[in-house]
Amino acid sequence: xxxxxxxxxxxxxxxxxxxxxxxxxxxxxxxxxxxxxxxxxxxxxxxxxxxxxxxxxxxxxxxxxxxxxxxxxxxxxxxxxxxxxxxxxxxxxxxxxxxxxxxxxxxxxxxxxxxxxxxxxxxxxxxxxxxxxxxxxxxxxxxxxxxxxxxxxxxxxxxxxxxxxxxxxxxxxxxxxxxxxxxxxxxxxxxxxxxxxxxxxxxxxxxxxxxxxxxxxxxxxxxxxxxxxxxxxxxxxxxxxxxxxxxxxxxxxxxxxxxxxxxxxxx
Numbered sequence: 001x002x003x004x005x006x007x008x009x010x011x012x013x014x015x016x017x018x019x020x021x022x023x024x025x026x027x028x029x030x031x032x033x034x035x036x037x038x039x040x041x042x043x044x045x046x047x048x049x050x051x052x053x054x055x056x057x058x059x060x061x062x063x064x065x066x067x068x069x070x071x072x073x074x075x076x077x078x079x080x081x082x083x084x085x086x087x088x089x090x091x092x093x094x095x096x097x098x099x100x101x102x103x104x105x106x107x108x109x110x111x112x113x114x115x116x117x118x119x120x121x122x123x124x125x126x127x128x129x130x131x132x133x134x135x136x137x138x139x140x141x142x143x144x145x146x147x148x149x150x151x152x153x154x155x156x157x158x159x160x161x162x163x164x165x166x167x168x169x170x171x172x173x174x175x176x177x178x179x180x181x182x183x184x185x186x187x188x189x190x191x192x193x194x195x196x197x198x199x200x201x202x203x204x205x206x207x208x209x210x211x212x213x214x215x216x217x218x219x220x221x222x223x224x225x226x227x228x229x230x231x232x233x234x235x236x237x238x239x240x241x242x243x244x245x246x247x248x249x250x251x252x253x254x255x256x257x258x259x260x261x262x263x264x265x266x267x
Contacts, residue, residue, distance in 0.1 A: 001044040001093060004212045005255045006234050006247065009181055011047050015040035017185075037112045045090045087134060092127030095120050100128075150215060152237050157206045157217060165194045173242040182251045193246065206233065209263045218263055219250055229256060229263070 002008045019036050026035050088096065094113050098104045099120075106117045113120070152171060159167040178188040197204075202221050209218035211232055219231040231250030238244045249255050 001041075001090070001097070002047060004214070006211060006216070006232060006249060007047065009249060009252055009255055010179070010247065011040065011043045013179070013181055013185065015043045018043070034108075034111045038114050041090075041094060041113055044094070048090055088127050088130060091115070092123045092130070095123040096127040096131070099124055148241060149237055152241060152243065153208060153215060153217060153235065156235060156243070157208055160197070160206045163198065165198065168194060171243050172246070173238060173240075173244050176243055177245045179245070179247040180251065181247070181249045188246060193248070204230070207263055209261065211261050213260065218261065219248075220263075229261060231256070232261070 002011060015036070019039050022039075026032065091113060095109055098109045098112065099106070104112070106120050109115075109120045110117050115123075156168065156171055158164075159171070172188060174189070176188040177186070178191040178193055179185050180191070180193065184191050204219060204221050205227075207218050207220060209216055211218075211234075217233040217235065218229055219233055220227040221230040222228075231248065231252075232255055233249070234247040235243050236245035236247075
């Protein structure tokens with residue numbers, strides 16, 4: 001839905017937190033999974049709206065409504081996934097993913113996205129038709145980090161690898177936030193993050209890499225004389241060049257197989 005495993009993981013963390021905080025609103029006579037799924041679905045939509053992707057996607061993929069055929073057949077999903085993630089509006093995106101990739105029934109999808117079977121059918125028709133029109137077109141351009149952003153990433157990697165903790169703190173805003181997915185979310189200053197890394201018994205280092213085509217930081221651990229990818233670290237950088245948020249996904253091993261990850265620089 002988000003087009004990025006790290007963005008998706010952030011949405012999951014926020015959705016689970018909201019579900020926990022809102023347990024008193026859950027009707028215990030109904031299944032739990034659809035209720036949590038709707039929270040996650042709404043979180044995705046809020047995320048896309050805040051990032052500005054939803055408006056851009058709807059404009060880029062705008063197409064007239066299509067009448068419903070007697071037996072609609074979706075396009076080949078494999079080649080269309082990159083277009084699906086980047087070009088369809090959220091409701092169509094969710095319906096096509098749930099039906100054509102995860103093979104949920106229309107009734108299940110309607111409950112998950114808080115719609116009707118008729119609304120799901122209409123969203124599927126629009127989404128599939130747009131995907132057919134998009135076949136053969138170049139993939140949408142991914143976000144590219146600015147030279148200033150890359151400079152901060154390199155400084156962060158170099159100082160982390162040199163255990164220059166004071167130098168690292170100079171890069172980080174005083175009110176920066178820290179997310180260690182599935183472990184901690186809150187103030188960076190109160191998270192004890194650098195202390196944890198300073199005490200790790202395994203041999204580790206950071207390196208620049210790419211996650212879903214975007215510059216990121218890769219955590220490597222040494223095992224049997226070889227470096228293996230252990231996790232992903234993402235930095236949010238403010239307009240003043242200071243790091244405003246550190247997100248560490250080393251406790252989410254599923255992110256290592258769910259997205260496209262590669263090492264950019266060996267040192």
